[in-house]
Amino acid sequence: MQFLFDRPACQNLRKSLRREWLETNGLGDYASSTLVCCHTRKYHGLFVTELARPAGRHVLLSTLEESLLMADREFFFSCRKHPGVYYPRGHEYMQSAELGCLPRFRYRFGDVFVTRELMLLPGRHVLLVRYEAAVTSPETPPLTLRLKPLLACRNMHAVRHADGSPAVAGSPTLFGVSVQPDPALPPLFLQVDGTSAFRSAPDWYYAAEYLAEQERGFDFQEDLLMPGVFDIALEPGKPVYFTAATESLQREHARHALDALWQSERERRLAAEKAAQTLQGQLCREGERFLCRTPSLAPEEAGPPVRPDAVVAGYHWFGAWGRDTLIALPGLTFFAGRREAGEHILARMGAAVKNGLVPNVFSLDGDHAYNCVDASLWYVWAVQMLLKTAPDRLDLVKQHCWPAIRTIIEAYRGGKAPHISPDAEGFLNVGDATTQLTWMDAAVHGRPVTPRHGQPVEISALWFNALAFADDLARRLDIPHWQDSREQRARMRLVFQHRHWISDPLGDYLADVWREEGQDRRVRPNQLFAVSLPYPILEEDFYASVVSRVRQCLLTPYGLRTLAPSAAEYRPLYEGGPESRDSAYHQGTVWPWLLGAYGDALLRAAWDEEGAVRDTLQTLTPLFSRHLREAGIGSLSEIFDGDPPHLPDGCIAQAWSVAECQRLLVTLQKAAPECYARWESRLPQGD
Known part of the structure; x- marks a missing residue:
């Protein structure tokens, strides 16, 4: 799908600053800003790259100050927010923004139109920004594109402030400059394809403001480094390229290969866009953004196709989370035609199981956080979804998934998994009043906002589903000496009904948590899993009441x-x-x-x-x-x-x-x- 915004939509800052675009490359890198390319978040940036050391995403190139020089006049078409003012006011020249296979922005300066497009190259830490001018008058004077890179060079969760030290000058390279304001970060190569000149002029741009951060109660002002100025001859109909990368693109610039790189990737994206004209096609294409390759497995020379081994939970600030990965994996892969990617990630997740737990948060150094009780149970569900969409993959499941499932079941059943203790009926008691081990895990001042220790309804439902699936899988795989749970599950259904069922004049439903001291009677959506999972713990006669109460409330x-x-x-x-x-x-x-x-x-x-x-x-x-x-x-x-x-x-x-x-x-x-x-x-x- 293409999303086209006309001039009035772009120039209405009240709306356009709330609309954001995102470009990714399969390595965890992204470029992102608002519709008018005025940053409102500290997470916005034109080149935000995922690093192994220091670990995490880092905003290297925040933005560009762009202007067009024509007949002794300079027209600025970028936009920033500073205290009490928007400067420059490039949105006033904006004619349209088009978000589809790549971000595309069009500006008008009298008889001159300038189009800016950008893309991240798949499998490489490389940003390409393409500029092209078109004129409607044969008497248009010579055009010069002026670019001033504004650098942040910091972790995406931080902001940068001038510390009184002189701004860092760049080191000249062929076709541009290399800068490294922070020695802990890799050098950033800024280069230009076309007739150009770079003038070193290191300086600070003070107090850029990010309105979304101000709303969220965070530090919202930042000082940006400007290493120098690129002046580039801009001939109508002849595109020029600006590149930002953690590698030198000297070879591509010298061979004028950037246009071929651009066109090849653009054609691939156009073909994907053509196949994404339906709503499901759009979501399928969007889903690809979250599949990435971790930095330790992504050498600079790697190119497409990128084999993903992780799922980014969300842009801009989330990384690879176990629970999020396993809930998202079926929709991103098995139901979206990417089975092999899903199988690879499942195998990696299974290999990370420790004491029966799937990591909640993955770390590049292997020191993962094992602090949730449901990720392991969602792992079992993800395997079920694989077999639902590909029943012939039983051999793969036996080799790569069954060992993890068996470890999970035995650890949970035997009380060997941290934070978990089974009761006499086979249910799992999880955590205490100080822990937050389910997906509702927000805490304020170190205390859970929604205390869910005891027997949360979806944990009991997921555990019952895991036991039933493991029994079925053990039979299908002819696993010897497997401890079947059929009799236990029959008792669990009766006990679950007794513990969780609430009769109410407004509609019967399930308690969110059961503890020996009583029920948490708040109406929450977690009760749905007692009905929705492949092996539901709730008896069929009670499905309709639960769904009705959820729909109503x-x-x-x-x-x-x-x-x-x-x-x-x-x-x-x-x-x-x-x-x-x-x-x-x-x-x-x-x-x-x-x-x-x-x-x-x-x-x-x-x-x-x-x-x-x-x-x-x-x-x-x-x-x-x-x-x-x-x-x-x-x-x-x-x-x-x-x-x-x-x-x-x-x-x-x-x-x-x-x-x-x-x-x-x-x-x-x-x-x-x-x-x-x-x-x-x-x-x-x-x-």
């Missing part, structure tokens, strides 16, 4: 609320500083990823599948139409406010939002293909 046009509005703890808005936002994160905030489970549970409970599909699609129309043109353009946000108008927030592109919505759409289309086709054909376009 939690379903919105953008996903499911994490808490019913009737609860005293409900937080309608996700806003303010870190403490305020963490307090709202799972206390009413809407999450799109839960729609995957909602769709599975809905179809399992519905007596009229087509009617259920029709109503659900109609409810979710805003998520799959209007929202694709806001926040992260073309992608799905991490969260939304609990109350209307349900403004998006959190990450602008979240892996499990995209993945589970992709899986949801596949599920609904399969259940009611004609209904789905009618709905998709009527999706509103534009704002």
